[in-house]
Amino acid sequence: xxxxxxxxLCAMLIFASACQAQPSAEVSEEIPEQESIQSLALDSVExxxxxxxxxxxxxxxVQAEMFMQLEMLSDNMNVTIESDTELAxxxxxxxxxxxxxxxxxxxxxxxxxLDVYADGEYLYLRTNYDTTWHKFTYANQTIDPxxxxxxxxxxxxxxxxxxxxxxxxxxETDTEYTITLEGSGTEFTDYIRQSMNSLQGLRVDDALxxxxxxxxxxxxxxxxxxxxxxxxxxxxxxxxxxxxSANVEHILDxxxxxxxxxxxxxxxxxxxxxxxxxxxxxx
Numbered sequence: 447x448x449x450x451x452x453x454x455l456c457a458m459l460i461f462a463s464a465c466q467a468q469p470s471a472e473v474s475e476e477i478p479e480q481e482s483i484q485s486l487a488l489d490s491v492e493x494x495x496x497x498x499x500x501x502x503x504x505x506x507x508v509q510a511e512m513f514m515q516l517e518m519l520s521d522n523m524n525v526t527i528e529s530d531t532e533l534a535x536x537x538x539x540x541x542x543x544x545x546x547x548x549x550x551x552x553x554x555x556x557x558x559x560l561d562v563y564a565d566g567e568y569l570y571l572r573t574n575y576d577t578t579w580h581k582f583t584y585a586n587q588t589i590d591p592x593x594x595x596x597x598x599x600x601x602x603x604x605x606x607x608x609x610x611x612x613x614x615x616x617x618e619t620d621t622e623y624t625i626t627l628e629g630s631g632t633e634f635t636d637y638i639r640q641s642m643n644s645l646q647g648l649r650v651d652d653a654l655x656x657x658x659x660x661x662x663x664x665x666x667x668x669x670x671x672x673x674x675x676x677x678x679x680x681x682x683x684x685x686x687x688x689x690x691s692a693n694v695e696h697i698l699d700x701x702x703x704x705x706x707x708x709x710x711x712x713x714x715x716x717x718x719x720x721x722x723x724x725x726x727x728x729x
Contacts, residue, residue, distance in 0.1 A: 615628075
């Protein structure tokens with residue numbers, strides 16, 4: 447059972463990576479020039495509207511972070527995210543600071559912080575995951591696919607996708623974007639091994655878990671154009687698992703169906719993986 451949990455963990459590590467590739471169109475280490483920044487409207491109606499939109503964007507970043515903390519999930523792998531948004535206005539920078547505390551299956555997670563500046567044309571975002579300021583189209587509340595991917599990232603995978611970003615394929619229809627990552631061979635095997643090595647003390651049947659070779663992986667992630675939110679994600683992973691006495695080949699197909707914002711996501715698992723346990727032991 448614990449082995450199956452690690453199968454899921456491995457797959458979700460790949461997913462978190464798959465949302466990480468393209469750099470945003472414009473980035474800057476500097477805070478936008480104060481003269482060019484106009485104060486966000488602070489009346490209750492507009493402030494609430496801005497807060498809801500910012501929360502919608504950042505809550506997905508929180509979800510991405512949680513893929514790296516699967517020990518927090520319950521044995522059925524369902525996740526509920528509850529948000530308590532605190533708005534703080536600063537007269538010195540005419541910006542908006544948002545703190546989102548998350549609760550996953552009754553366990554409180556670390557707060558996610560988002561600094562926001564806006565002028566008449568652009569929205570500038572900076573999260574506690576990344577000190578870089580990112581510049582997005584704001585007036586019509588649309589985000590291009592490259593920037594959309596950027597909103598669903600954590601910094602831990604940036605180096606990987608600096609190397610493999612050309613493997614991402616972005617297509618679109620009138621209603622949605624589809625982002626596909628597909629690969630095989632040692633490139634993904636080495637990456638997964640490196641990811642697993644960061645999980646100290648993770649053991650299966652009193653033996654350290656080891657991925658022997660990844661034969662093929664494909665991740666397809668779909669976003670709704672109307673609100674820039676993810677709607678579905680599928681993972682297909684074919685790999686060899688090095689057991690105590692033999693190398694066992696396993697094929698995993700898994701789908702993730704997203705619920706409304708602030709309701710998290712649900713994993714649609716194969717029947718043999720319906721019940722999962724994840725145990726972390728001291729080395």
